[in-house]
Amino acid sequence: MTGWLRVRLFPGPVNGVVSVLLLAAIVWAMAPVVDWAFISADWFGTTRADCSGAGACWVFVTARIGQFLYGFYPETERWRVDVAALCLALGLAPLFMARAMRGPGLVFGLAFGALVLCGMLLIGGAFGLPYVPTRRWGGLMLTLVVAVVGIAASFPLGILLALGRRSRLPVLRGLCVAFIELWRGVPLITVLFMASVMLPLFLPGGAEMDKLLRALIGVSLFAAAYMAEVVRGGLQAIPVGQYEAASALGLGYWRSHALVILPQALRHVVPGIVNTIIGLFKDTTLVLVIGLFDLLGMVQAALTDPNWLGYSLEGYVFAGVMFWAFCFSMSRLSLRFERRPGVGQEDTA
Amino acid sequence: MRRRSADGHAPAAFLWQALILIAVLAGGAALVFNTLDNLAARGISSGFGFLDDAAGFGVTMSLIPFDETASFARAFVVGLLNTLLVSVLGVALATVLGVAVGLARLSPNWLLARIAGAYVETLRNIPLLLQIFFWYFAVLRTLPAPRGSYALGEVAFLNNRGLYLAWPEAAAGWALAIGLCAAVAVAWSLRRGRRGPAAGAALVTLAALGWVFSAAAWERPQLAGFNFTGGVTLIPEFVALVVALSTYTAAFIAEIVRAGVQAVPKGQVEAADALGLNPAQKLRFVIAPQALRVIVPPLTSQYLNLTKNSSLAAAIAYPDLVSVFAGTVLNITGQAIEVIAITMAVYLSISLGIAALMGGYNRAFALRGAAS
Amino acid sequence: MSDASIPAIVMEGVIRRFGAFTALDGVDLTVAQGERIVVCGPSGSGKSTLVRCINGLERHDEGTIAVNGVQLDGLPRTMQRIRRDVGMVFQQFNLFPHMTVLENLCLAPVKVAGVPSAEAESRARTLLARVRIPEQADKYPSSLSGGQQQRVAIARALCMEPRIMLFDEPTSALDPEMIGEVLDVIVELAGDGMTMICVTHEMGLARAMADRVVFLDAGRIVEQAPPERFFSAPESERTRQFLARILRH
Ligand SMILES: Nc1ncnc2c1ncn2[C@@H]1O[C@H](COP(=O)(O)OP(=O)(O)OP(=O)(O)O)[C@@H](O)[C@H]1O
Numbered sequence: 001m002t003g004w005l006r007v008r009l010f011p012g013p014v015n016g017v018v019s020v021l022l023l024a025a026i027v028w029a030m031a032p033v034v035d036w037a038f039i040s041a042d043w044f045g046t047t048r049a050d051c052s053g054a055g056a057c058w059v060f061v062t063a064r065i066g067q068f069l070y071g072f073y074p075e076t077e078r079w080r081v082d083v084a085a086l087c088l089a090l091g092l093a094p095l096f097m098a099r100a101m102r103g104p105g106l107v108f109g110l111a112f113g114a115l116v117l118c119g120m121l122l123i124g125g126a127f128g129l130p131y132v133p134t135r136r137w138g139g140l141m142l143t144l145v146v147a148v149v150g151i152a153a154s155f156p157l158g159i160l161l162a163l164g165r166r167s168r169l170p171v172l173r174g175l176c177v178a179f180i181e182l183w184r185g186v187p188l189i190t191v192l193f194m195a196s197v198m199l200p201l202f203l204p205g206g207a208e209m210d211k212l213l214r215a216l217i218g219v220s221l222f223a224a225a226y227m228a229e230v231v232r233g234g235l236q237a238i239p240v241g242q243y244e245a246a247s248a249l250g251l252g253y254w255r256s257h258a259l260v261i262l263p264q265a266l267r268h269v270v271p272g273i274v275n276t277i278i279g280l281f282k283d284t285t286l287v288l289v290i291g292l293f294d295l296l297g298m299v300q301a302a303l304t305d306p307n308w309l310g311y312s313l314e315g316y317v318f319a320g321v322m323f324w325a326f327c328f329s330m331s332r333l334s335l336r337f338e339r340r341p342g343v344g345q346e347d348t349a
Numbered sequence: 350m351r352r353r354s355a356d357g358h359a360p361a362a363f364l365w366q367a368l369i370l371i372a373v374l375a376g377g378a379a380l381v382f383n384t385l386d387n388l389a390a391r392g393i394s395s396g397f398g399f400l401d402d403a404a405g406f407g408v409t410m411s412l413i414p415f416d417e418t419a420s421f422a423r424a425f426v427v428g429l430l431n432t433l434l435v436s437v438l439g440v441a442l443a444t445v446l447g448v449a450v451g452l453a454r455l456s457p458n459w460l461l462a463r464i465a466g467a468y469v470e471t472l473r474n475i476p477l478l479l480q481i482f483f484w485y486f487a488v489l490r491t492l493p494a495p496r497g498s499y500a501l502g503e504v505a506f507l508n509n510r511g512l513y514l515a516w517p518e519a520a521a522g523w524a525l526a527i528g529l530c531a532a533v534a535v536a537w538s539l540r541r542g543r544r545g546p547a548a549g550a551a552l553v554t555l556a557a558l559g560w561v562f563s564a565a566a567w568e569r570p571q572l573a574g575f576n577f578t579g580g581v582t583l584i585p586e587f588v589a590l591v592v593a594l595s596t597y598t599a600a601f602i603a604e605i606v607r608a609g610v611q612a613v614p615k616g617q618v619e620a621a622d623a624l625g626l627n628p629a630q631k632l633r634f635v636i637a638p639q640a641l642r643v644i645v646p647p648l649t650s651q652y653l654n655l656t657k658n659s660s661l662a663a664a665i666a667y668p669d670l671v672s673v674f675a676g677t678v679l680n681i682t683g684q685a686i687e688v689i690a691i692t693m694a695v696y697l698s699i700s701l702g703i704a705a706l707m708g709g710y711n712r713a714f715a716l717r718g719a720a721s
Numbered sequence: 722m723s724d725a726s727i728p729a730i731v732m733e734g735v736i737r738r739f740g741a742f743t744a745l746d747g748v749d750l751t752v753a754q755g756e757r758i759v760v761c762g763p764s765g766s767g768k769s770t771l772v773r774c775i776n777g778l779e780r781h782d783e784g785t786i787a788v789n790g791v792q793l794d795g796l797p798r799t800m801q802r803i804r805r806d807v808g809m810v811f812q813q814f815n816l817f818p819h820m821t822v823l824e825n826l827c828l829a830p831v832k833v834a835g836v837p838s839a840e841a842e843s844r845a846r847t848l849l850a851r852v853r854i855p856e857q858a859d860k861y862p863s864s865l866s867g868g869q870q871q872r873v874a875i876a877r878a879l880c881m882e883p884r885i886m887l888f889d890e891p892t893s894a895l896d897p898e899m900i901g902e903v904l905d906v907i908v909e910l911a912g913d914g915m916t917m918i919c920v921t922h923e924m925g926l927a928r929a930m931a932d933r934v935v936f937l938d939a940g941r942i943v944e945q946a947p948p949e950r951f952f953s954a955p956e957s958e959r960t961r962q963f964l965a966r967i968l969r970h
């Protein structure tokens with residue numbers, strides 16, 4: 001242990017001084033943070049009177065945790081959200097098991113089934129479940145809905161766009177390039193504005209379109225463009241010989257891609273796909289600019305409650321920790337895919 | 350090499366393309382007709398004529414004169430300039446911070462490397478919008494009123510109304526310019542080994558810079574009544590946006606820098622060591638030039654991301670292009686299609702412009718000394 | 722410092738470990754000024770580690786190394802000083818790909834030794850002529866053949882006017898027909914009386930230039946002798962096995 005310390009922190013005189021200064025700086029900076037967040041913090045209670053004011057007032061978060069997680073979803077129906085989350089987790093779990101990927105058709109089918117089931121659970125209006133309109137959805141639940149639908153829609157769309165961009169047909173190729181570059185060239189916020197004010201204009205006879213649906217369309221198209229570029233990177237890494245071998249076996253365009261090309265290409269770009277997913281997850285927060293209340297939106301709304309003014313730091317820390325936990329675990333998960341033997345090892349020849 | 354594809358022979362291919370084209374055109378036409386119908390039903394006339402009308406609203410920050418009587422077109426320019434200002438400043442700060450953090454992550458000092466790693470993992474895994482809110486609502490908005498400002502000497506004051514900085518008088522700007530020119534002249538003469546002119550130019554530089562940094566050249570903020578006057582005022586929205594954008598983007602830049610440096614083969618570093626280059630020379634002559642080739646393309650795309658992300662300004666009402674134009678102007682005029690189209694076109698031209706420059710850069714570098 | 726009575730290199734009890742593995746296990750080696758040594762031994766025996774310790778690319782855990790009387794202590798200033806006196810040529814050339822041949826040669830003389838650039842350039846051109854590629858000065862390394870690249874690397878090391886040259890398998894990354902041109906250059910250098918340590922499996926090179934052949938196995942010096950004796954009458958069983966394997970071809 002002391003040897004470890006000596007080598008890591010004090011390899012030389014200059015480094016030793018730097019280490020000591022850094023340690024001092026960490027203690028100096030972190031001590032008040034730890035004191036605020038844990039030692040002097042108030043955890044239990046129901047109103048702001050339960051907060052002493054010396055440290056963080058976590059009561060603000062605990063008192064509103066229901067809204068932060070479920071938005072305005074009726075309290076008696078919240079179990080449906082829990083069941084949907086469980087069902088989603090079970091349905092998607094096989095995607096992360098390397099062994100299950102030997103039968104991708106079944107795995108993707110299961111995931112798709114889970115998604116449909118979740119949708120029916122959340123919306124209701126059938127099987128004796130009361131209907132819950134999407135304007136009552138919110139909080140972490142809405143964040144997850146936007147992210148999951150965005151991923152589920154953008155992934156196949158992105159693959160199609162990537163294939164289109166590499167097609168032999170100039171018209172198809174041109175359309176795909178234009179689509180991809182358009183979405184990648186503009187900020188998501190303008191896409192959401194567009195979805196919110198222009199989509200209704202596109203519909204015949206002034207038909208109404210659900211606000212959440214509009215946001216979902218915007219987010220999905222936007223994410224699909226990024227996904228397409230990632231997938232294209234993977235397709236470019238496949239040697240010509242693989243295409244030739246597939247054709248030589250008598251496989252047509254679609255079957256050679258489904259059976260030979262895409263499985264290899266996608267495996268190459270797992271990190272890129274995960275990065276896109278993490279980006280999409282963080283971007284879901286933008287739906288608040290068009291009046292949807294995701295996790296951040298609910299926190300932001302709670303901050304304006306006159307009974308709870310002045311606790312913005314607690315609200316942001318809570319939301320930040322939630323988002324961080326999701327994004328960080330996703331990035332760690334993708335590292336697991338990357339760390340297969342033979343990949344990323346430097347050759348020392 | 351063109352890959353042999355299996356997607357059909359020539360006539361079939363032609364048919365497919367015709368079908369796709371027809372489908373897209375038909376879909377497009379349906380959308381246009383629907384839109385025209387809807388616009389007519391709502392009594393909105395299309396066209397860009399509205400740009401000349403008086404805006405009738407004010408903005409909290411503008412680089413050019415702007416008031417209620419100015420046109421919507423001028424409001425567009427105000428927003429665009431504010432977007433560019435935030436982006437340029439953000440890019441500069443993010444680069445400096447990102448390079449520093451990226452190099453720190455590679456430091457032999459374990460603690461320093463870990464701190465840099467923690468910075469990267471924390472910031473890039475939290476949504477930017479949340480970070481903007483944090484800086485704006487939780488930090489800047491809770492600062493004391495002007496009377497209780499945090500002060501840095503006599504030149505900078507930070508309070509809940511914004512950041513007040515001393516600003517050089519017009520004359521100081523000229524002096525600075527003269528000083529910089531003279532400094533360039535010094536460097537140039539020294540390179541050619543001309544001592545006399547170099548010494549002369551050095552004197553000019555010193556005199557100019559000396560004056561610039563003397564108190565006389567600066568207009569300092571003064572507390573007058575409830576607020577500061579004089580110097581330059583940066584509104585809190587601007588400060589929050591710049592800080593959030595640059596610290597967030599710096600986390601990504603740090604990873605790019607780290608990957609770029611690590612992409613330089615170990616043998617290159619050893620060869621530089623064996624020749625006796627010191628660490629600074631090693632970085633400057635051997636590592637940086639090779640790492641830059643790997644770094645520059647993703648770095649540009651981070652710059653573009655920062656520019657696009659500056660549109661989150663709308664969430665804290667910093668008057669950028671989206672906030673002023675796609676927000677306020679759209680709400681007042683109802684010209685959704687025109688406004689959104691113009692806004693998107695601006696970002697799209699910036700993106701495609703930079704992408705074209707990048708393509709040129711890559712071609713120029715591919716020609717020279719590509720890896721064997 | 723240039724006292725001829727001080728040995729060029731003195732290594733005493735040098736040990737280098739990588740984790741639990743000992744790569745150099747107590748090496749004692751003294752090299753006189755102007756002496757030419759060839760180091761050989763099976764793969765993984767620690768040959769590279771040995772030469773890399775001499776110019777501090779690899780630190781040693783125990784023992785002492787002195788170069789021209791200066792002790793290697795790991796301090797940056799000492800390293801700097803020693804590396805000016807010691808040139809090194811790598812198996813993989815390690816030329817800087819973003820610089821022309823001439824820039825590769827002039828970098829260290831100008832930046833480290835402070836030689837005026839005009840003088841460095843003329844020195845570089847002379848050396849390029851000496852390694853027989855004067856016409857390649859303005860090309861980038863990637864457009865040269867392997868043999869040419871290695872000769873540039875030798876010229877780059879010589880451009881610092883070192884008193885000691887280290888070669889780590891300078892020909893083993895080369896195609897057979899290019900080996901000769903590099904060996905010629907090395908043999909010619911050896912004729913100039915420079916102190917040299919060369920790791921190689923080219924036994925012809927050992928015969929042509931070496932004053933002494935050092936045989937390394939498992940991090941220890943098993944045998945050292947002048948080439949005639951080393952090849953004709955090796956003392957240790959281990960050396961005989963190694964020679965039998967290497968000379969069979
Ligand atoms: N950086 C390192 N980390 C761990 N082990 C190392 C390292 N460098 C060398 N080694 C080990 O030390 C031993 C000696 O390595 P060295 O490169 O000196 O051998 P060598 O005699 O030059 O072999 P070759 O003929 O293959 O070049 C080897 O077993 C090698 O695996």
Ligand SMILES: [Mg+2]
Pocket residue numbers: 768769770889890
């Ligand atoms: Mg070796």
